[in-house]
Amino acid sequence: TQLLEQSPQFLSIQEGENLTVYCNSSSVFSSLQWYRQEPGEGPVLLVTVVTGGEVKKLKRLTFQFGDARKDSSLHITAAQPGDTGLYLCAGGGGNTGFQKLVFGTGTRLLVSP
Amino acid sequence: ETGVTQTPRHLVMGMTNKKSLKCEQHLGHNAMYWYKQSAKKPLELMFVYNFKEQTENNSVPSRFSPECPNSSHLFLHLHTLQPEDSALYLCASSQDGIAGGTDTQYFGPGTRLTVL
Numbered sequence: 001t002q003l004l005e006q007s008p009q010f011l012s013i014q015e016g017e018n019l020t021v022y023c024n025s026s027s028v029f030s031s032l033q034w035y036r037q038e039p040g041e042g043p044v045l046l047v048t049v050v051t052g053g054e055v056k057k058l059k060r061l062t063f064q065f066g067d068a069r070k071d072s073s074l075h076i077t078a079a080q081p082g083d084t085g086l087y088l089c090a091g092g093g094g095n096t097g098f099q100k101l102v103f104g105t106g107t108r109l110l111v112s113p
Numbered sequence: 114e115t116g117v118t119q120t121p122r123h124l125v126m127g128m129t130n131k132k133s134l135k136c137e138q139h140l141g142h143n144a145m146y147w148y149k150q151s152a153k154k155p156l157e158l159m160f161v162y163n164f165k166e167q168t169e170n171n172s173v174p175s176r177f178s179p180e181c182p183n184s185s186h187l188f189l190h191l192h193t194l195q196p197e198d199s200a201l202y203l204c205a206s207s208q209d210g211i212a213g214g215t216d217t218q219y220f221g222p223g224t225r226l227t228v229l
Contacts, residue, residue, distance in 0.1 A: 004155070031215075042117070042203050042220025043156070088156060097213035099144065100169060103156035 002027040004089055004104035012110045013079055021074045021107045023089035030093025032065050032072045033101070037086040050093065079111045115139055117221035119204050125227045126194065134189040134224045136204030143210025145187040146218065147179060151200035162187065163210045184210075194228045201225050 007022045023032070031050045035043035047056050049065035049072065056063045060083075062075040072089055089104040117138045126132050138145065147159040161169035162181040176198075178190040187204055201223040209216040 041222050042205070044220070045217050090156075093215070095213055097209075097215045098207070098218065099146075099161050099163075099209070099212060099214055100158060101218075105155050 002029075002091065002102045004091055004102055006087075006089060006104040006107045008107060009105070010108050010110075012112070015080055015111055015113050016078050017111075019076050019079060019109070021076075021087055021109075023072045023074075023104050025070050025091065027091070028069050029091035029102075030069070031091070031098070032069070033090045033092065033098070034063055034072070034074055035088040035090060037088060038084070043086075043088055076109075079109075081111045081113050084109055084111050117204060117206055117219050119202075119221040119224050121224060122222065123225045123227075125229065126191070127229050128194060128196070130194075131190070131192040133191065134202055134204075134226075136187040136189075136221055138185055138187075138204075138206040138219070138221075140206055140208075140219060142206035142208050142219075143184050144207045144214060144216075145181060145184070146205040146207075147187065147189055148203040148205065148220075149200050150203055150223070156203070159189075161212075163212060163214075168212045191226075194226075196228050199226055199228045 034046045037043040047063045052067045052069045054065045060077045087107045090101040092098045092101045120135045145162045150156045160179045165181045180188040203223045204221040205218040207216040207218045
């Protein structure tokens with residue numbers, strides 16, 4: 001069974017601080033996705049990384065896929081209250097594509113003004 | 114309406130009740146999904162439909178019965194549920210419609226189900 005462990009589980013910070021969320025597995029994934037889920041809403045895709053060692057930037061968010069494709073990280077610079085939400089990583093790709101995603105345990109982020 | 118909608122948003126049912134969850138997507142997509150999100154476990158895939166045909170059943174108990182009458186609508190029929198089935202049930206859709214497709218999934222807001 002493929003598992004994706006995220007850390008930390010909860011993170012409460014002040015506006016302007018930096019943070020990093022980790023997503024780790026003992027399994028290799030062809031691709032890794034990151035989602036953000038706000039209260040009362042479904043998850044929304046932020047990024048897909050497909051190459052080991054790949055780094056993608058989305059404004060203040062930086063995503064990295066580990067060289068061995070077993071882990072990923074999400075770094076947020078100068079967090080804002082609008083970044084508050086549940087961050088989920090999800091592994092997929094290969095023969096099953098993105099139709100059978102394995103989701104991580106989630107990191108709940110609260111950014112206070 | 115745009116995107117993926119789900120009704121009802123909240124549902125409370127007894128263990129002997131029968132109820133149905135509805136999902137509708139307005140994106141012209143060919144694949145639809147049911148997921149379960151509970152407090153103690155990661156988001157879990159339940160079912161996948163491609164062009165109205167079920168292509169994935171992730172060992173879901175038979176008390177959950179999906180139905181996909183067309184590519185825009187997906188139902189989840191519930192009967193004799195257990196308290197541990199209380200969770201947020203999310204619907205999603207994607208363009209592809211082929212097993213192993215790689216298109217982005219778009220999620221609805223979910224139905225919060227409580228089983229008493």
